[in-house]
Amino acid sequence: MFRSKFGKVVSSTFQAPSWARNAHVQTIWPRYLIKKPELNTQNERISTPDGDFLDIAWCLPDDILAQSAKGVVVVFHGLEGSVNSHYARHLINRIKEDGFIVALMHFRGCSHESNMTPRAYHSGETVDPIQTISHVKQRYPNLPVFAVGYSLGGNMLLKLLSETAGQKVLCAAVAVSAPLLLAECALRMQRGFSRLYQHYLLNSMKNKLLEKMRFLDIRRSLNIDESKVKALSTFREFDQDVTAKLHGFEGADDYYAHCSAMSMLKNITTNTLVLHSRDDPFMTEAVVPSENQLSNSVAYELSEKGGHVGFLHGTPFRPKLWLQERISEFLEEQHQRILAAETTKKTEMNV
Numbered sequence: 001m002f003r004s005k006f007g008k009v010v011s012s013t014f015q016a017p018s019w020a021r022n023a024h025v026q027t028i029w030p031r032y033l034i035k036k037p038e039l040n041t042q043n044e045r046i047s048t049p050d051g052d053f054l055d056i057a058w059c060l061p062d063d064i065l066a067q068s069a070k071g072v073v074v075v076f077h078g079l080e081g082s083v084n085s086h087y088a089r090h091l092i093n094r095i096k097e098d099g100f101i102v103a104l105m106h107f108r109g110c111s112h113e114s115n116m117t118p119r120a121y122h123s124g125e126t127v128d129p130i131q132t133i134s135h136v137k138q139r140y141p142n143l144p145v146f147a148v149g150y151s152l153g154g155n156m157l158l159k160l161l162s163e164t165a166g167q168k169v170l171c172a173a174v175a176v177s178a179p180l181l182l183a184e185c186a187l188r189m190q191r192g193f194s195r196l197y198q199h200y201l202l203n204s205m206k207n208k209l210l211e212k213m214r215f216l217d218i219r220r221s222l223n224i225d226e227s228k229v230k231a232l233s234t235f236r237e238f239d240q241d242v243t244a245k246l247h248g249f250e251g252a253d254d255y256y257a258h259c260s261a262m263s264m265l266k267n268i269t270t271n272t273l274v275l276h277s278r279d280d281p282f283m284t285e286a287v288v289p290s291e292n293q294l295s296n297s298v299a300y301e302l303s304e305k306g307g308h309v310g311f312l313h314g315t316p317f318r319p320k321l322w323l324q325e326r327i328s329e330f331l332e333e334q335h336q337r338i339l340a341a342e343t344t345k346k347t348e349m350n351v
Contacts, residue, residue, distance in 0.1 A: 007296040014322050016305035023279040026307025031086045033319050037093040055111035057083040057104040061096045071144040075104040076153030080204045082110050087309050094324040105132040118218040122243050123152050124259025126160040137169050144171040154178030155261045162264030172271040172334035177309045180262035180287045186236045194281045268295045273330045277306030
């Protein structure tokens with residue numbers, strides 16, 4: 001049952017089928033090949049200290065009283081994602097069936113409504129996630145809280161765990177396809193087919209910024225006009241002219257240096273599973289850490305194939321997604337660990 005190898009870099013159990021061994025097939029097809037499950041989610045809007053808001057999508061397990069759930073899983077989506085992202089919906093559907101409550105935090109501007117301040121979100125922005133985790137714990141004080149982060153949300157989550165080493169709120173965490181070296185990943189997105197991913201995501205980011213500029217004067221934060229926004233053609237340019245300036249960094253290099261989670265893995269004290277594929281088209285092999293870069297609380301599982309947040313297996317006619325299977329297994333493993341610890345504690349108290 002307890003098979004996660006903490007402090008180790010091990011080969012993943014995921015094996016890509018012969019028909020889906022291409023990294024781009026793995027990355028793209030899960031979005032279109034497998035129907036997204038229907039979910040009954042409820043939105044909760046909470047206020048932030050700076051006069052903005054966060055939208056949290058809640059999903060409760062069927063036919064289970066909230067206080068009888070195994071725990072609460074806080075989900076952080078990837079760049080320009082939301083509760084409608086295929087990976088999020090598949091995970092939520094699976095773990096609610098396992099008996100967990102799920103709370104997906106939308107990063108600012110990602111819940112289909114512009115946020116109210118110039119500040120947005122980025123790969124190292126942990127203030128909003130910390131507020132969300134605290135809010136979840138206040139709502140369910142007697143339930144264990146777990147977290148799962150995808151891509152940008154995965155890097156952010158690892159940084160958060162490093163910054164809050166010793167924290168007792170999150171019992172365990174999972175990071176999937178996390179860009180642990182942001183500068184390296186930004187360069188990778190300028191090469192080959194990966195430029196198409198960059199083009200798609202960058203257009204979404206630029207459109208949101210342009211929409212915000214129409215109702216919010218952000219000239220004090222950004223020395224940029226509509227034509228210059230439209231001319232931005234790479235993540236690095238956007239991070240240099242927008243992300244860094246909005247969030248107090250000297251430039252893209254300063255942002256990447258302060259927010260890349262690679263050097264922070266050794267500080268994590270929360271049981272954390274990191275899932276990554278060597279052929280991820282958003283990254284290079286430079287993002288794969290060595291064991292001496294991990295703390296004894298980090299289990300790193302590396303597959304040869306799988307793409308970016310892909311991990312598609314099965315047959316072409318009955319495709320399956322491996323990610324939620326492995327995440328579900330890890331959450332159950334950690335849930336059993338908590339139960340075992342509670343049983344031991346009760347036994348010791350009765351001696």
